Amino acid sequence: MSQPVEHGSTAATTAATTAVTTAGAATGPGTATRQLVLDGISHHYVTDAGDVVHAVAETDLHVPGGQFVCVVGPSGCGKTTLLKVLAGFLSPSAGQARYGEQVITGPSPDRGVVFQQANLYPWLSIRGNVELGPRFRKVPARERTARADELLEMVGLAQFGEAKPYELSGGMQQRAQIARVLANQPEVVLMDEPFGALDALTRERLQADLLRIQRKRRQTVFFITHSVEEAVFLGDRVLVMSPRPGRILLDERVDLASTYGPDVGPEMKSTPEFIELRDRVAAAIQVS
Numbered sequence: 001m002s003q004p005v006e007h008g009s010t011a012a013t014t015a016a017t018t019a020v021t022t023a024g025a026a027t028g029p030g031t032a033t034r035q036l037v038l039d040g041i042s043h044h045y046v047t048d049a050g051d052v053v054h055a056v057a058e059t060d061l062h063v064p065g066g067q068f069v070c071v072v073g074p075s076g077c078g079k080t081t082l083l084k085v086l087a088g089f090l091s092p093s094a095g096q097a098r099y100g101e102q103v104i105t106g107p108s109p110d111r112g113v114v115f116q117q118a119n120l121y122p123w124l125s126i127r128g129n130v131e132l133g134p135r136f137r138k139v140p141a142r143e144r145t146a147r148a149d150e151l152l153e154m155v156g157l158a159q160f161g162e163a164k165p166y167e168l169s170g171g172m173q174q175r176a177q178i179a180r181v182l183a184n185q186p187e188v189v190l191m192d193e194p195f196g197a198l199d200a201l202t203r204e205r206l207q208a209d210l211l212r213i214q215r216k217r218r219q220t221v222f223f224i225t226h227s228v229e230e231a232v233f234l235g236d237r238v239l240v241m242s243p244r245p246g247r248i249l250l251d252e253r254v255d256l257a258s259t260y261g262p263d264v265g266p267e268m269k270s271t272p273e274f275i276e277l278r279d280r281v282a283a284a285i286q287v288s
């Protein structure tokens with residue numbers, strides 16, 4: 001098994017560590033302190049017809065606790081496969097995934113997963129959906145309610161706790177899904193194109209919501225997207241994967257907040273630094 005290698009420059013590593021340390025003030029339930037590690041991961045699928053699909057080539061990755069990593073790459077390059085390994089839904093053909101010292105062998109409440117479709121339980125209210133995980137885990141009713149209140153407020157759905165999922169728009173359902181995942185207080189949030197099905201305006205709003213929440217809680221986020229602009233806007237770091245079998249082609253640190261301040265909004269997207277980085281990432285995908 002190969003030794004895990006930190007992708008990105010030493011400066012990037014230092015900056016990431018500093019970001020985590022400075023975020024110390026924002027500790028609390030769900031704040032990530034451990035590293036997420038892919039150590040020599042590769043994966044082959046065998047189809048029902050018996051064909052072997054080499055989805056991911058040997059890949060090493062270290063994600064410090066509290067880092068927001070975005071992953072982009074051509075369709076079918078293995079992004080979701082990596083996410084499934086990190087979620088514990090899939091055992092890799094080779095290598096090992098770890099969260100801190102713990103080898104990932106299955107799903108855990110430490111690692112929440114947000115899918116492209118909200119998949120809320122239609123017979124439960126929005127509040128019922130958000131409280132479901134804590135209810136299963138026997139969190140006392142008062143604390144469950146307090147968590148749901150806080151999260152519904154945070155995602156802008158305080159007025160919709162009693163509504164049923166079908167009464168909400170797609171964007172609101174997606175916000176409810178995020179609240180439902182965060183109610184379990186995961187330290188790591190794995191997101192597979194969570195905004196892919198939304199219109200541009202809703203998508204931009206949810207990007208801002210997500211950044212605000214992540215800056216408050218400091219979870220580690222592994223976020224798959226097809227939008228280079230979204231990746232550069234949200235990520236502390238952007239990974240570009242090659243076509244299948246996927247491997248990491250480019251590992252870019254994004255540090256626009258140090259120039260424009262931590263609360264910079266979508267206006268950042270028209271700055272020269274943003275455009276330069278976006279174009280560099282897009283070019284890497286094109287030559288891949």
Ligand SMILES: Nc1ncnc2c1ncn2[C@@H]1O[C@H](COP(=O)(O)OP(=O)(O)OP(=O)(O)O)[C@@H](O)[C@H]1O
Pocket residue numbers: 045046047053054055073074075076077078079080081082244
């Ligand atoms: N269960 C499976 N059985 C066989 N092949 C699979 C299976 N799941 C995925 N694959 C194949 O593995 C490759 C990687 O799939 P994966 O879903 O990880 O890619 P992706 O980068 O997330 O794609 P997209 O961006 O289109 O969602 C693809 O060629 C896909 O067809």
